[in-house]
Amino acid sequence: MNTTKVCDNTYRFSVNAEPNSLLFESLWPIPEGVSMNSYIVKGDKTAIIDGVCGWDGVPESLLDQLKKAEIALEDIDYVVINHMEPDHSEWLKDFAAMRSDFKIYTHQKSKILLERLLDVTQEIHAVKTGDTLDLGQGHVLSFVEIPNVHWPETIATFDTKTKTLFSCDAFGSFKSVPDDLFTDSMSSDEIADYENETLRYYANIIGAFSAPVKSAVKKLVPLGDISTIAPGHGLIWRENTDHIVDLYSKYAAYSNGPAEKAVTIIWASMYGNTGKAVPEAVKALEEEGVQVFVHKVPESHISYIIRDVWQSSGVIIAGPTYEYKLFPGLVSALDELGKKKAKNRKAFHFGSYGWKSGSQAEIDEINERLKMKWEFLEPVTFIGSPSEDDISVIRSRCAELAHSVIDWIAETEQAS
Ligand SMILES: Cc1cc2nc3c(=O)[nH]c(=O)nc-3n(C[C@H](O)[C@H](O)[C@H](O)COP(=O)(O)O)c2cc1C
Ligand SMILES: [Fe+2]
Ligand SMILES: [Fe+2]
Structure with a gap:
C-alpha cells in the first residue's frame, strides 16, 4: 500500500x-x-x-x-x-x-x-x-x-x-x-x-x-x-x-451500437468442419476493410469475448449443431453478451451439422428472450465439411455484413 x-x-x-x-x-x-x-x-x-x-x-x-x-x-x-x-x-x-x-x-x-x-x-x-x-x-x-x-x-x-x-x-x-x-x-x-x-x-x-x-x-x-x-x-x-x-x-x-468498424467472430468446432470456413470469413471481412477479432470457445475467456463484442458493430457466431441446438460454449457466450447488454449488432451465423441443424433456431430464441436486437443475415449451414459453394456463400455474406456495419456507422455519424 x-x-x-x-x-x-x-x-x-x-x-x-x-x-x-x-x-x-x-x-x-x-x-x-x-x-x-x-x-x-x-x-x-x-x-x-x-x-x-x-x-x-x-x-x-x-x-x-x-x-x-x-x-x-x-x-x-x-x-x-x-x-x-x-x-x-x-x-x-x-x-x-x-x-x-x-x-x-x-x-x-x-x-x-x-x-x-x-x-x-x-x-x-x-x-x-x-x-x-x-x-x-x-x-x-x-x-x-x-x-x-x-x-x-x-x-x-x-x-x-x-x-x-x-x-x-x-x-x-x-x-x-x-x-x-x-x-x-x-x-x-x-x-x-x-x-x-x-x-x-x-x-x-x-x-x-x-x-x-x-x-x-x-x-x-x-x-x-x-x-x-x-x-x-x-x-x-x-x-x-x-x-x-x-x-x-x-x-x-x-451498448446500443454502432460501436467500431469491427466484427468479432466467436466460433467453435468439434471436428474442424465449421473451423474450415473461419479463415475464409476473416479474409472476406478484412478485404472489406473492417477489423476482425477472433475468439474460439471454450478456449477464449468470456471476459475478452465481451470486450471485443463491446467494441464491434458486427458479430459472427460460427459453430455446429449439438443435440439439436447450438454448440454449448456458444450458447453461454451469447447468453452472457445478452445479459451485458451488447445490443443491436449486425450478425451472421454459419455452421456444420450431421442430420438436422438447430443452431440458428437457438440463436433466435436467445436473441429474442434477452431482447438483444441482433439483426441476422440468412444463415449458412452445411452437412459435414463446407463445400466450395458453401465457402463462397459464406464469403459473400461476410462482405454483406461488413457493408452493413460500414453503412450503419456512416448513417449514425451523419445523423449526429
Ligand atoms: C454430441 C454431439 C451431438 C450432435 N448433435 C447433432 C444434432 O442434434 N443434429 C445434427 O444435425 N448434428 C449433430 N451432431 C453432428 C455434428 O453437428 C456434426 O458432426 C458437425 O459436422 C460437427 O461440426 P464441427 O466439426 O464443426 O464441430 C452432433 C455431434 C455431436 C458430437
Ligand atoms: Fe470496484
Ligand atoms: Fe463495484
Missing part, C-alpha cells in the same frame, strides 16, 4: 492486486493486475473516501501510510463510503477495530449492507445529491448519487476546493498503477496502453449499466472545472480529465 499526494491536502493510498493473483469478482482475469484506490482529504477535519480491499493486511499498511502523510489515526473523523461493494468497503471492519470513533457518510441504501456485511455500529449519515460535508479550510465535500454505477447505492464525492471528483467505479480501469503515476505526467502512448484494460473493465463490470453511466456523466460534468478524477480503480486523471469522460461516454454508446 502506498500513499501519494494527489493535490492540496489530498492523498491517495492504494493497493495493487498482483497480475493473476485473483479473479476480479471471482470471474474476470487480471493479467496486468488492478489497483484499489482510496483517498484522504485533510481540512480541519479529515475524511477517508472509499477503501481498499480487505486482503492486504490493511491495519498495518494503513497505519504506515498515515504516518507518511503525517496524519494521526485519531485525526480521522469521517469515512465516506461511495459504494458498498467489498472491494471498496471491506477494509472498514479492520479500520473500525483500530479506531471506533468516526462518522460514516454514505447513501441511505448502504445502511443495511453496512450492518449486515460489516457489522458497523458507528453513526451513519445518509446523504443524497446536493448534500455536503464541510471539512474546513475550504474543503467541502459534495455528494452526487450515481445509482447503478455500479450498485444502486453508489455515490460520487466532489471536493469543491480542489475540484477533485472521487468517482468510485465510474471512470475506472483494470491494470495496476504505480505509486506516483498521474496522467498529466504520461505520454499519450502511455495513456493509450491502459485503454484495452479500461475497455475490458468497462464491458465486464460496468457495461450492463450503460444507461446509468450516461445519466451519471450528465450529472457529474456540470459540477464544473473538474481538475482531477480520482476513481476507485486505475489511473488518476489530472488535467486531461475529458479524455476518460469521453472514453466512458463512447463505451456507454457502444
Whole structure:
C-alpha cells in the first residue's frame, strides 16, 4: 500500500492486486493486475473516501501510510463510503477495530449492507445529491448519487476546493498503477496502453449499466472545472480529465451500437468442419476493410469475448449443431453478451451439422428472450465439411455484413 499526494491536502493510498493473483469478482482475469484506490482529504477535519480491499493486511499498511502523510489515526473523523461493494468497503471492519470513533457518510441504501456485511455500529449519515460535508479550510465535500454505477447505492464525492471528483467505479480501469503515476505526467502512448484494460473493465463490470453511466456523466460534468478524477480503480486523471469522460461516454454508446468498424467472430468446432470456413470469413471481412477479432470457445475467456463484442458493430457466431441446438460454449457466450447488454449488432451465423441443424433456431430464441436486437443475415449451414459453394456463400455474406456495419456507422455519424 502506498500513499501519494494527489493535490492540496489530498492523498491517495492504494493497493495493487498482483497480475493473476485473483479473479476480479471471482470471474474476470487480471493479467496486468488492478489497483484499489482510496483517498484522504485533510481540512480541519479529515475524511477517508472509499477503501481498499480487505486482503492486504490493511491495519498495518494503513497505519504506515498515515504516518507518511503525517496524519494521526485519531485525526480521522469521517469515512465516506461511495459504494458498498467489498472491494471498496471491506477494509472498514479492520479500520473500525483500530479506531471506533468516526462518522460514516454514505447513501441511505448502504445502511443495511453496512450492518449486515460489516457489522458497523458507528453513526451513519445518509446523504443524497446536493448534500455536503464541510471539512474546513475550504474543503467541502459534495455528494452526487450515481445509482447503478455500479450498485444502486453508489455515490460520487466532489471536493469543491480542489475540484477533485472521487468517482468510485465510474471512470475506472483494470491494470495496476504505480505509486506516483498521474496522467498529466504520461505520454499519450502511455495513456493509450491502459485503454484495452479500461475497455475490458468497462464491458465486464460496468457495461450492463450503460444507461446509468450516461445519466451519471450528465450529472457529474456540470459540477464544473473538474481538475482531477480520482476513481476507485486505475489511473488518476489530472488535467486531461475529458479524455476518460469521453472514453466512458463512447463505451456507454457502444451498448446500443454502432460501436467500431469491427466484427468479432466467436466460433467453435468439434471436428474442424465449421473451423474450415473461419479463415475464409476473416479474409472476406478484412478485404472489406473492417477489423476482425477472433475468439474460439471454450478456449477464449468470456471476459475478452465481451470486450471485443463491446467494441464491434458486427458479430459472427460460427459453430455446429449439438443435440439439436447450438454448440454449448456458444450458447453461454451469447447468453452472457445478452445479459451485458451488447445490443443491436449486425450478425451472421454459419455452421456444420450431421442430420438436422438447430443452431440458428437457438440463436433466435436467445436473441429474442434477452431482447438483444441482433439483426441476422440468412444463415449458412452445411452437412459435414463446407463445400466450395458453401465457402463462397459464406464469403459473400461476410462482405454483406461488413457493408452493413460500414453503412450503419456512416448513417449514425451523419445523423449526429
Ligand atoms: C454430441 C454431439 C451431438 C450432435 N448433435 C447433432 C444434432 O442434434 N443434429 C445434427 O444435425 N448434428 C449433430 N451432431 C453432428 C455434428 O453437428 C456434426 O458432426 C458437425 O459436422 C460437427 O461440426 P464441427 O466439426 O464443426 O464441430 C452432433 C455431434 C455431436 C458430437
Ligand atoms: Fe463495484
Ligand atoms: Fe470496484
